[in-house]
Amino acid sequence: MRAKQFFISTMKEAPADAEIVSQKLMLRAGMIKKLAAGIYDIMPMGLRSLRKIESIIREEMDRAGAIELLMPIVQPAELWQETGRWQKYGDELLRIKDRHDRDFVLQPTSEEVVTDIARQEIKSWRQLPVNFYQIQTKFRDERRPRFGVMRGRDFIMKDAYSFDRNAEDAGKSYDKMFEAYCRIFDRLGLMYRAVRADSGSIGGSRSQEFQVIADTGEDLIVFCPDSDYAANIELAEAPCLIEKREEPKEAMEKVPTPGKDKCELVVELLGKPLTDSVKSIVLAVEQYDEKGNPLPAKIVLLLLRGDHSLNEVKAGKLDALKPGFRFATDSEIMNTFGSKPGYLGPVGIPKNVTIVADTTVANMSDFIVGANEEGYHIRGVNWGRDLREPDVVADIRNVVVGDASPDGKGTLKMQRGIEVGHVFFLGDKYSSAMKATYLDENGKPQVLQMGCYGIGVSRLLGAAIEQGHDDKGIIWPDSIAPFTVVICAVGYDKSEEVQKVSNELYGRLKEAGIDVILDDRGLRPGVMFAEWELIGVPHRVTIGDRGLKNGEVEYTHRRDLKNETVPVADIADKLIGLINNR
Amino acid sequence: MRAKQFFISTMKEAPADAEIVSQKLMLRAGMIKKLAAGIYDIMPMGLRSLRKIESIIREEMDRAGAIELLMPIVQPAELWQETGRWQKYGDELLRIKDRHDRDFVLQPTSEEVVTDIARQEIKSWRQLPVNFYQIQTKFRDERRPRFGVMRGRDFIMKDAYSFDRNAEDAGKSYDKMFEAYCRIFDRLGLMYRAVRADSGSIGGSRSQEFQVIADTGEDLIVFCPDSDYAANIELAEAPCLIEKREEPKEAMEKVPTPGKDKCELVVELLGKPLTDSVKSIVLAVEQYDEKGNPLPAKIVLLLLRGDHSLNEVKAGKLDALKPGFRFATDSEIMNTFGSKPGYLGPVGIPKNVTIVADTTVANMSDFIVGANEEGYHIRGVNWGRDLREPDVVADIRNVVVGDASPDGKGTLKMQRGIEVGHVFFLGDKYSSAMKATYLDENGKPQVLQMGCYGIGVSRLLGAAIEQGHDDKGIIWPDSIAPFTVVICAVGYDKSEEVQKVSNELYGRLKEAGIDVILDDRGLRPGVMFAEWELIGVPHRVTIGDRGLKNGEVEYTHRRDLKNETVPVADIADKLIGLINNR
Structure with missing residues (x-):
């Protein structure tokens, strides 16, 4: 991509109503634009990162054997009445009426619709297991939408639903998704923790959250440094601190x-x-x-x-x-x-x-x-x-730092996190309510066992920024940066030599499959650097007449912003090596 | 893809309420599933074709310099009130209220939101021209939704919006989109015609439709075989058939x-x-x-x-x-x-x-x-x-076959078509109403000139089937078939030789970047053939012990279903040649 052909629109100051750093930086970097409370345009810069997240998720879901489909955003109330969620789901479920006064909802999640598909399509045990997923817009009418894409009303979610013959197989499907999620968050290049979690309104008996670690996270994560134990504080089991009640010593x-x-x-x-x-x-x-x-x-x-x-x-x-x-x-x-x-x-x-x-x-x-x-x-x-x-x-209290770990292997610590994924073992909660059955080997109808698995795709953008930023702007991991490399061509509009070297490098990197943008706008270096530091592209090459006189360009990584002089002849290989071998 | 790992679900009979052939075949082939009137699940088989259409559109839009973004489905009423469409747009515009009783609409199209983006983001003539597009779910609350994806309520549309300094430049943007649309429909492998059209409720002064030719189409297209002239009958100018009024000869x-x-x-x-x-x-x-x-x-x-x-x-x-x-x-x-x-x-x-x-x-x-x-x-x-x-x-009449072409170059003929794309020159209809201006070279504010450009992505599936089918099922063009090649492995579950040859061919084709499915389910040949003929995969290779004895497999193209014997050693190259050189 050449900058002149792309749409770059950054701001010095975030709007006054932006509250948290990821929201401010996404607005300033021109990644999102507020349309209404909790409803954002995803601008071209933001969409590039979003698509990269989607691709990684899609690849790993496919690899884990899940099958993609697409369920409608507008869903008939009847299905939601079958499971009782039409009544029980609070005001976050936006209930609407069509022109014929029929009731519909905007999907906040799709258990009902996917179970409706399953009860019609899955007839025999031979078709199991099956796991359907979609990457699709959801809507939750939050009472107080805020924090940009972190708590929006309109957002993109990957939701998957597994169907199995029995609880044991459903557990295997759950484990497969858990592993796929680990691969996804590994590939996204984020620090995260999988924690035990409460099932909330989704229901079900087993659930884990994937939390991106960030000091600004809304969730408190409890973990034991000496073992695998990690849980959302909502769920973390608190020990009884007094083994045995002592005899009274005082008078009342x-x-x-x-x-x-x-x-x-x-x-x-x-x-x-x-x-x-x-x-x-x-x-x-x-x-x-x-x-x-x-x-x-x-x-x-x-x-x-x-x-x-x-x-x-x-x-x-x-x-x-x-x-x-x-x-x-x-x-x-x-x-x-x-x-x-x-x-x-x-x-x-x-x-x-x-x-x-x-x-x-x-x-x-x-x-x-x-x-x-x-x-x-x-x-x-x-x-x-x-x-x-x-x-x-x-046990009705929150654990505190120093409480014994429930697994008996040490004492608990805490950190803050942002929930970006959630896996649930649902059992037959939805399939029983909706009579979703299959015929077993003996021709007998059996209720399907389900799991459901969500990733907040747009929310991941915010979480990645909460984890990676400094006072100059965003610091993206390579995997989800809107561009992996920016070539800052100083004086591109004036110097033929700068044009030649920049275009050659641009061509080499594109050929190597690297997502590169050439800044050919002829901006002053300070303005150009500040803009790309705000946007957070990880690798920067600065090409200008001054360096080229000595046959050199400058390489800078966004994380430390240290400039390194590199011979023109070496820069392409250096970048290809850095990016492909990480 | 291996069939066992995919979700294939076909039906012998279409549901009774399916009316037209594309709807029946999409339901029978398991491409879509009805959720409510005019609202369909896109099933895995259908999603594959949909994604191929989306990719081609995206590539050509990008090539034409358009920039992708994503606008929300739920949009605030205020913007629609600014242009007056909140009042004027009929009941197809689904108006909803959120939990705070604020008015919103589900986007049937996005002129208002994109113009809102433009008026905030486009400050200077230096930023022009710019063309934003999205591929996104739309909702139109049709009074009588029918014909499957052809007239659904929930559907996927590619919509693009160009912004220019003046009408002349806007005309150039329009022409660019027109050319991109031709490339898109060429690549999709569909017979189509670009016709002059009425602008309808979108407004604007110049518009053309892209019509996929099909006898079952809702639209009548008028064209002149001896010239370029083609128009929707709604717009086609009818000649006056009597040059001069004659003197009366009869008494009343x-x-x-x-x-x-x-x-x-x-x-x-x-x-x-x-x-x-x-x-x-x-x-x-x-x-x-x-x-x-x-x-x-x-x-x-x-x-x-x-x-x-x-x-x-x-x-x-x-x-x-x-x-x-x-x-x-x-x-x-x-x-x-x-x-x-x-x-x-x-x-x-x-x-x-x-x-x-x-x-x-x-x-x-x-x-x-x-x-x-x-x-x-x-x-x-x-x-x-x-x-x-x-x-x-x-002129208030419809033209009839044999009328003189308005360009004077012959007489008119007619055929039926399905509208799948529409390009509009909008001028300042939206930008004036919403005060979307930029500063020209002299620092003076000028109203942006707009165009808008739509493609019915999900509708294209239906249109392609209306154009390509026979009594056995769908006949897809290579470009948008859910799979390009199916390997029908007869006796895969029993014969090691069949497995070996099938897997080798499968590997070769995948390596060559061909979208192939290996039917490894061990079905009887008749059942298997009927299913793939219904689904409409263009290229079929049948591998069975009988042929392998002579070192042969069978190649069949979906269009004529003629079986051709091909040596095992040649089949991969033959397919690669057929598919890559079309």
Whole structure:
């Protein structure tokens, strides 16, 4: 490509509403352009990188035996009603009506449609296993779209769906996809981690996320440096930190703690460690009578050690909090506990309040809780003696650095990540609901076992930038840079020698199959360098009359921006070697 | 590809609701699958052909200097309101609301969004010309979607948009696209014709359609075998067949024509040629008072020679019928003419009825019309003498075979076609409405001149099949067949020799870059042949023990299905020669 024939449009400053670095850099580098909240034009520069990601994904999916098809973006509501997701999926599912007032959705994902295909097309065990995938626009009507392509409404996803005869085979399909994903992210040249994850609204019993490591990531990843263990904090199992509940040593005592509405403040006042305190979190579960009329919400009190934090995903899995919880309102709290938040506790509360204690809290003795009276706490509290035993004991906290790894092989560390891929073992969640069966060797109908596998294609652009950038702009890995090499021809419009050498190098690299752009615009070197540093092309060759006098050009890698003088005769081979042997 | 690793799913019978041959064959060959009315899954077999079409289009667009980007499917209403298409575009534009109740559309085309990009990105004449294109899903909410991918709601279109400094340069961009389109359709291996066309709702002043020739096409193409002239019948200029109006020879006479409510029946009764009769077509244009309340519709009487038919597109361009017309209701006709249809005519009608005469009718003498009385016509009618001169004389008829070509170089013929591409010169229709300007050499803002260029990518699949099929199935051109070669390995599951020869040939062809599928499923030959004939792979090699005994395999081309015996040693070279040298 020659720059004059391409569309390059960079900006000095990102628009004011851009929040994170990848969004700012993609806008400034002319890779995307905002059309509406969470909806972006993919500009020519961005599309080049996107296509490279798609190609790598496609090659590895094909290699793993998956078969590409294309499912429509506009999908009939009937299929979504069959699985119940028409009702259950929140407002992110954009429901629309056509001219005949029929209901449709814009696909946020395609389990229903692919299962509809499978139940019609897969008749016999002889056709199994099969794995269908597509690379296709999705739409999720995010409440607060932001961060550019990282949390857009309109985005490109690769979604794959495997169908198998039984759970064992489905596990093999899952493993195959897991391996394909590792190859994909390896080839993309990104630092990533595969972590255990929660299945969320997709459902299913086994799932792993692929997280691109970046300090700015939304997700917290927990890992054990001494073993393979890695999990999203949502899922990471927290150990019980007290093996056995000790006998009470203190008497229960109500103490004044005016203005001390946080554990940290209370223990400071009392001269106790934070690990002696227990925090109370009040949740509510809506309830209805048999006619569907709302009743007062069920109140659930969650107890966590003062230095721990609530893990809402774990809590959401408790029967006591099903089908879904919210935080209790101030008036619900006042009505139930007789005090405002900050001074709440489990002592002397009504019997209809369910008490859920974290595993560690359940083994604590002589602990400190709120007195359910503003300005007061109680110390020396003990289970059984001072209050009834908890109704539920469960792991409801987030792990912290230093917790023991669940595999017993060390202690946990954390880093931040950006979720770019997710593999799920679905089992028969969709196939049962939609009656997708095949005939086995005995001619008997059996329910298909499924897995589903997603990669956020457009999101990967953002993740790669969050991982690779400096104050000058983007630093792409070779694999997904919009161009692998830029030839900065200084004075191209004036110097025949520069033209000749630049064109020759350009021809050599193209012949070698290298994706090169020749900047033939005749810009001043400073402007030209700044633009390509912003865009983040990894390899730069600068060709100008000054160097050519000595038969030399300059090579610069985007990562360190160190200039290296290279004889004209060697530059093509050097680049070919650098790029093809990485 | 090996058949066992691919997804092949054919049907003996097409579903009952499939109407046309391409739709039936695509469903039967497992290329598409219906999800909802006008909404189809593109199955793996179909996607292969689709991708080949896309590649050819992409290569030629790139070669012509167009630059690819990607615009969102969900687009904000505001832009469509700026150009007025939010209001004017009919129900085919699917208008939707997001969770915040904001208005959006699903893109049926992207003039608004690309013009929005241009007005932000194109600042200077130095950036021009530029041509942006995308290959992307579109949605048009057709009232009666049918014919599979030929008139779907969800479909894939390549749309390109050129921006230029002035009309002259825009004309050059248009010509470049026209040439690129010719190369594309040439490479696709389709018989097609570029014809002059009406601009329709897109607007603009110059437009041509690319029509794939097929007897089943919806469009009528008019062409002159002795010249370049070709046009959609909607646009084709009809000559006036009577150079000069002759003096009246007959007296006007009312004659009884009971039950003769068609020109053909009247002239038969009167022993006159059909060319002596004039048919009356009554149209209505809605009218409103200044407050927007409906008034009685304006009535317009169109007069055509008995053997001619109305061209509604031409009629729609007349001032007398703007802003839009409909056929008059029976009661409007009765109120105005005092007679029911079949006996209508221009003699003695109220002055407020606008009379529009086709150019030929305007020069007729002694003609026959309805008497505005059931069961009566009038003969010997003459302009001026028996009725007022027409208010409007215009070409409002369809051309007929044998009409003189507008370029004066011969007479017209007709054939049917399927519109697969359309190039439009838009001028400033969108750029003026959206204030898309650039600064010229003098620093003065100038409105961008635009063109737009579409290809129906998924529709091309259907069009190619309408053009290429027989009673056994599809006959693809090499360029877009899902596979170019199929190796039918008879007894692959049993014969080592068949396996060896098949695998060797498969390897050789793959090495030569030929898209080959090896049918390794061990099917019976009849079943296997029937399936590949349905799917329409152009080149077939049959390898079986019987032939191998003599060192021979069989070659068959899909078009004639004649079997040719070829020595094993020669088959690879023969195929490579056939495919690469076409």
